[in-house]
Amino acid sequence: MRSYGIIDYHISSSIWSGIKRHISNVTNNTCWQLGKGDQINFWTDSWVGDPLVDLLNIPRHSHALLQAKAAHFIVNDHWLIPHSITSIYPNLVPLLNSVTIPITKANDELRWIHSDSGVLSFKDAYLFHRPIGQHIPWAKIIWCEDIPPSKSCLMWRIMHNRLPTDDLLCHRGCYIVSKCDLCGKEAETIHHIFCDCSFSKAIWHWFASVISLRIDTSTVSSIFDICNKNWNSQCKIVVIAAVINIFTIIWWCRNQHRFEGKSIHWRSAINTIISNVSLSGNLSKKSSFVSMQEFVILKAFNVNVHHPNAPVIKEVWWHPPLYNWVKCNTDGSALGNPGIASCGGLFRDYTATFLGGFSINIGNSYALHAELIGVMNAIEVAHSKGWNYLWLESDSQLVNLAFKSSLIVPWKLRNRWFNCLELTKTMHFRVTHIYREGNCCADKMVALGINVDGFYWWDNVPPSVQGDYISNLMGLPSFRFH
Known part of the structure; x- marks a missing residue:
């Protein structure tokens, strides 16, 4: 920009050729902050919000004739608008009164309207152009400081159907005879392994008896609904850790049978789950006012209750x-x-x-x-x-x-x-x-x-x-x- 306007000539720059096509986005999302008013076109610039020519429905063929600056209408820190103008545009005065005239005069500055600072940073430009992200309710559950990242990563792969199960390998062209390694009765899919298999159902049934609630195992994502109950802080971490560890242990047991030839009983898998959840629950810094139900859950996983600090009364x-x-x-x-x-x-x-x-x-x-x-x-x-x-x-x-x-x-x-x-x-x-x-x-x-x-x-x-x-x-x- 030169003299508060967009240049219309070539310059040697490594970035100008890439960003000049976005100039219209910049100009449409910026607004002038009033200072002296000598750089702001009173009628055609955006400084009251939208340009006054648009707010007052002034015909487009007259825009080129409107060259007055905002400073021309400021006298002794007050707006002074000729009666001939206010009589034609009675809505003009309320619009001007919404803009504060600064007592200490500074230069007029362009501001990016989508940030409180008014400065267009690289971060603001990225946030403006990035596609609207998808809201995934389980994302904040699995990525937690109290859960090992390796288990969170495996859980992410499960949720996105990215595990190398037999059905996915067949879809990629690797045709094999499919059989579930845990129950040996049906073809292997992600849904079968974690939801329908008799091995998995036994573990989910045990977990439901511990928390005294019904668990919806119709889909993988529906299982996480149990984590959104009104648990206290420490108990919620234990429940989340239990759900994620159940998924990871089921997958581990499947791999042990397929690649090591070891058949692991579901009761042994439960002992491993309890051990892992106990580690997460005891190392967590979360505290809890436990109810009897939550006390039972914590003790089932050998987790010590972290009592909150006594309140300080001031x-x-x-x-x-x-x-x-x-x-x-x-x-x-x-x-x-x-x-x-x-x-x-x-x-x-x-x-x-x-x-x-x-x-x-x-x-x-x-x-x-x-x-x-x-x-x-x-x-x-x-x-x-x-x-x-x-x-x-x-x-x-x-x-x-x-x-x-x-x-x-x-x-x-x-x-x-x-x-x-x-x-x-x-x-x-x-x-x-x-x-x-x-x-x-x-x-x-x-x-x-x-x-x-x-x-x-x-x-x-x-x-x-x-x-x-x-x-x-x-x-x-x-x-x-x-």
Whole structure:
């Protein structure tokens, strides 16, 4: 790119010839972050989202005549749009108000819209172009730090029908007389060996009696449904290890008979399974609050119960600010990633008197966005009301880190964030972290934001916040268990 445009001449480059055909993808998935506004075409560039010519349905034959820059419509850090334009396009002003004009002018920058940083990295390019992967429910089960990789690899081959069974060898052109080495009654297939063979059925029946549950052996993948039950951490590892070891031992017994001429009884195979599962269960760092059923399972595999550490009880206190200071507790949440998001906060003085609060329905967003928007609204409200001694408190560690490094802030919020940082320079300002148990009032304000439309200001303590507010007023502690 040269002068913020795509070059139309040849250059000597080892990579340009390969990437230039993807330039349209780059331009269609980038957006300008407003700075000075002198590089952004007000009408035809993407900086409000889609170009204004598309949002306002301006005829295409007029696009070449629209050469005004965004800087031409900014006066004293405010939008100044001629009445002749707003009368024709009444929707223009709401679109412009959604974009924050930075107080400290920087250069306009192109941002990749699919990343929070706005930077197009090789990883972002790969994620954009890669095909959508297939969701395989058993993948995270077999690849586990408590299972030896060799057994996980064999399990992967079984799930993908990549074992050299007789039917697969015949399919590849190696025609042989097929007979199951475990039961000697039917032709050998993956489904028969692990699901239908009398040898395998005896082992699955034993395992079902240990866990006191029915196991669906109609398919190989259906057997893994037993791993998705609501087991506690250590017991779940034991069950997963048992299932995988049963598969591997069945295959090992088959190979022993075929290549070594050794017939292994299914009861001997069970002893090997118990030994292997015991090793995984005892070496696992997982702990468990065991029920009687899970206790029986662990003891059946000679696994010692790893009791969790005793909970540490910590008192969490909300402290009022110093004399003449105002303290604002903020919070934000999203019901999904992304999902319906809201944020809120409340202001109290040094006597813990309620000065006001706000709840905001953000719409569909992320939890970090909600947390940051709550903080920015708190700073803007405090500045507008002349509360120049502001103590901001949040239960988000990322919010506290964002005041030290703005790279944490998503680029779409960065202009507003920088403006808020400039406002804090005119205040006596501090920001601290508090545990969630001490931030209950702000949490209740967030819950109210789900049911409001946009921004809502509370002059009095909402009824749902009264209980926690009185507890803070009386200096009562909350308790954190971890």
